Amino acid sequence: MKVLIVDDNPAGLNVVTSMLRDEGYTLVTCTDGETAIELARRELPEVILLDVMMPGLSGFEVCARIRAVEEIRDISIIMLTALNDRASRIQGFADGADDFMSKPLDSIELRLRLRTLARLNRFRERLQIRSYYEDLARLTPDVILSLGAAGTITGGNPKAIQLLGELGGRWFASLFTEEDRAHARAAWEATLTDAEGQVIFTAGMNGQDRAFPAELTLRRIARATDAGDAILIVRDLSDHTRLQARLERANRLESLAVASGGVAHDFANALVAVRGALQLAEAGPGSPTGQGALREARELLTEATTLVRRINQFARPRAPLPQPVDLRRHVQEAWPLLLHLADGAELELDVVLDPNQAPAIVHADPTEITQVLSNLVANGRDASPPGGRVRVRVFEHGMRTPDSATANGWCIEVADSGAGMPPDVLARVFEPYFTTKPATGTGLGLPTVREIAQRSGGSITLDSTAGIGTTARFWLPDATSPVRGAS
Numbered sequence: 001m002k003v004l005i006v007d008d009n010p011a012g013l014n015v016v017t018s019m020l021r022d023e024g025y026t027l028v029t030c031t032d033g034e035t036a037i038e039l040a041r042r043e044l045p046e047v048i049l050l051d052v053m054m055p056g057l058s059g060f061e062v063c064a065r066i067r068a069v070e071e072i073r074d075i076s077i078i079m080l081t082a083l084n085d086r087a088s089r090i091q092g093f094a095d096g097a098d099d100f101m102s103k104p105l106d107s108i109e110l111r112l113r114l115r116t117l118a119r120l121n122r123f124r125e126r127l128q129i130r131s132y133y134e135d136l137a138r139l140t141p142d143v144i145l146s147l148g149a150a151g152t153i154t155g156g157n158p159k160a161i162q163l164l165g166e167l168g169g170r171w172f173a174s175l176f177t178e179e180d181r182a183h184a185r186a187a188w189e190a191t192l193t194d195a196e197g198q199v200i201f202t203a204g205m206n207g208q209d210r211a212f213p214a215e216l217t218l219r220r221i222a223r224a225t226d227a228g229d230a231i232l233i234v235r236d237l238s239d240h241t242r243l244q245a246r247l248e249r250a251n252r253l254e255s256l257a258v259a260s261g262g263v264a265h266d267f268a269n270a271l272v273a274v275r276g277a278l279q280l281a282e283a284g285p286g287s288p289t290g291q292g293a294l295r296e297a298r299e300l301l302t303e304a305t306t307l308v309r310r311i312n313q314f315a316r317p318r319a320p321l322p323q324p325v326d327l328r329r330h331v332q333e334a335w336p337l338l339l340h341l342a343d344g345a346e347l348e349l350d351v352v353l354d355p356n357q358a359p360a361i362v363h364a365d366p367t368e369i370t371q372v373l374s375n376l377v378a379n380g381r382d383a384s385p386p387g388g389r390v391r392v393r394v395f396e397h398g399m400r401t402p403d404s405a406t407a408n409g410w411c412i413e414v415a416d417s418g419a420g421m422p423p424d425v426l427a428r429v430f431e432p433y434f435t436t437k438p439a440t441g442t443g444l445g446l447p448t449v450r451e452i453a454q455r456s457g458g459s460i461t462l463d464s465t466a467g468i469g470t471t472a473r474f475w476l477p478d479a480t481s482p483v484r485g486a487s
Contacts, residue, residue, distance in 0.1 A: 001118050002026040004045040006036040006062070007080070008054040012103075016049060016080075019107040023114070033057025037065055040072045046121050047114060052081035052092070060095045067096035074124075076117045080105065143234035147172055151188050151230075163236065165208040172232060177204035177211055191220045191230065205234065213237040320365040320455065324479055327360040327369070327394050327410050334370050338377050338392070360394055360410040362476040364456040369412075372452055375445040376414035376472045383418030383470060391415045399459070399475055408481035409458070415471040421464040429462060449474065 003025045007013045013029050020027060028043050030036050033056055040048065048066070052059035059079055067073050079092045082103045089100055099113060137144050137157040143164065144157040153167045160167060164175060173184040180203035187199045197220035205214045217233040373392070380390035397411040421429070421436070428434045432447045446460070449472075453460045458476035 001047065001114070001121075002028065002043060002045040003114065004036065004039055004043060004048045005029045006031075006033070006048065006054075006059070007051040008032060009051070012051065012080075016105065016110070019105065019110055020114070023111060025114070033059070033062040036062050037069075040066055040075060041069070044072065045075060047076045047078065047117055050077055050079050050097075052079050052083060052088070060091055063092065063097055064095040076121060078113060078117070141236075143232075143236075145172065145232040145234070147230040147232055149229045160234075163207050163234075164205075175205050177206055180204045187216070187218050188230075191218055197221075202237070320368055322363050322365055322456065324361050325364050325366050325369060327362055327412060327476075328357075329359070330366060330369055331373065331392065331394055331412065334373055338373060360396070361479045362410055362456070362458075363479040364452075364458075364476055368452045368456070372449050372474050373412065373414075375449050376412070376474065379445060379472070380414050380416035380418070380470070383416045385418070388417045390417075396478075397473075397475060399477070408478040409475050410478060412474045413471060414474075416469045418469045420466040420469055421462075422466065426462060426464050430460075 003020065005013060005016050005027060006029075007016065008031050010031065013031070017027055017029065028039055028045060030039055031054075033054055036048070036050070036057075039045075050059045050062060054062075057065075059081070063077055063079065066075065066077065073096075076098045077096065078099045078101055079097045080101050080103060081088065081092075083089075084102060092100060098117070101110065101113065140157065141159065143160040145153050145160055145167065146155045148154045151172050153170050153172055156164070156167050173181045173188070176184045183201065183203050187201050190199045191197050199218045200216070201218075202213065202215050204211055213236075215235045215237055218230060219233075220230045377390060377392065384390060391414070393413050395411055395413065397409055399407050399409050425436060429446050430450050446462075450460050453474060453476070456476050458474065460475070461473050462470060463473075464470040
């Protein structure tokens with residue numbers, strides 16, 4: 001603790017400093033009021049021992065001026081005086097003194113008074129800190145819950161009451177949707193074994209009037225007299241989820257806008273061909289030529305209908321529907337749309353459908369796979385020079401997981417012949433809204449691809465070499481193979 005001693009009498013200063021020298025305090029001294037105020041500002045002592053009778057500014061005036069300055073007004077002040085009259089003490093307390101001691105000073109009493117003030121100061125600081133955190137808990141948009149030893153809710157901030165309703169005595173897992181309660185219980189058990197006593201997870205929760213997705217931080221805390229055994233912080237992700245859906249839809253529409261010209265052209269060509277086939281059929285009804293023309297018309301209409309249906313599926317906003325998908329077959333079926341997206345760049349498909357070959361089965365949303373292909377092909381097209389090449393292939397590829405196991409999987413690789421990216425640009429390509437195409441790009445393509453990869457348990461990586469081009473690899477785990485343990 002730092003103590004400022006103020007006395008115009010050097011002998012008086014020596015007496016006080018000798019009494020406190022062995023107490024472990026940091027002692028600062030001065031002999032006049034103006035210097036005392038300056039030292040109080042600069043040194044910020046916890047306690048000022050202030051002589052009353054001084055030339056210039058008296059102790060009363062110094063005390064009043066200190067109390068008028070915001071940053072030092074809370075310093076504890078003990079006034080040292082030979083005045084024993086009631087009026088002097090009342091004036092001192094009116095000017096802001098915390099205590100009085102009469103001269104000559106008693107060394108034991110002085111040390112005890114300072115120890116008491118030190119305890120009071122610590123208590124006051126704790127109250128201030130507590131008040132600060134109570135204000136944070138009251139104003140935060142997140143839910144904060146305190147949990148007892150058995151996981152029962154012992155309290156919550158105003159946001160908790162507003163979003164979740166009455167909480168007292170409820171088992172915290174009851175707040176979760178039925179399908180996520182087991183997840184919540186597992187998180188509680190994990191805090192018992194985690195070195196830091198903290199688990200972060202996402203789950204669905206039941207609010208007063210709606211269910212909502214949430215990011216949760218569950219942390220065990222040291223037991224305090226008025227606190228629970230754990231804190232649960234809940235962040236409502238509803239707005240984030242809605243925004244993410246809007247961004248993904250905007251990204252899909254961007255791809256559709258690029259492809260729309262070519263699609264309309266092909267559709268018009270198909271209708272012209274159908275009309276010609278129908279004219280042939282009318283000219284020779286029942287003849288082999290007429291029958292062949294009708295078959296051709298049916299096939300052309302089927303192709304046109306399939307193209308329209310695939311575009312509608314791609315554009316329609318909906319929640320992801322993961323299901324088994326054969327990547328090789330899916331890439332071939334999406335090829336007409338990808339050709340339109342290539343828009344002048346040479347597009348090379350390295351995917352072979354072999355009946356003797358094992359299917360490339362992954363668990364993902366087919367529309368999202370199309371979205372990934374569209375984004376990667378469009379990026380390759382934009383990066384390639386006129387007449388450049390974009391190569392798409394699907395191949396089997398194992399991936400090392402964070403726990404050093406090996407997962408079988410399948411990779412969609414899209415490689416372009418563009419100029420490549422420097423390391424500082426490559427490091428930022430997954431940042432939302434970062435784009436190297438200010439005039440046409442939104443900066444949403446690759447962040448959306450990464451979001452889809454993570455949602456499906458996969459990954460996306462980019463390799464880029466200046467003057468050679470960029471290769472994107474979108475990897476998903478094989479839906480039919482177990483993870484192999486580390487060797």
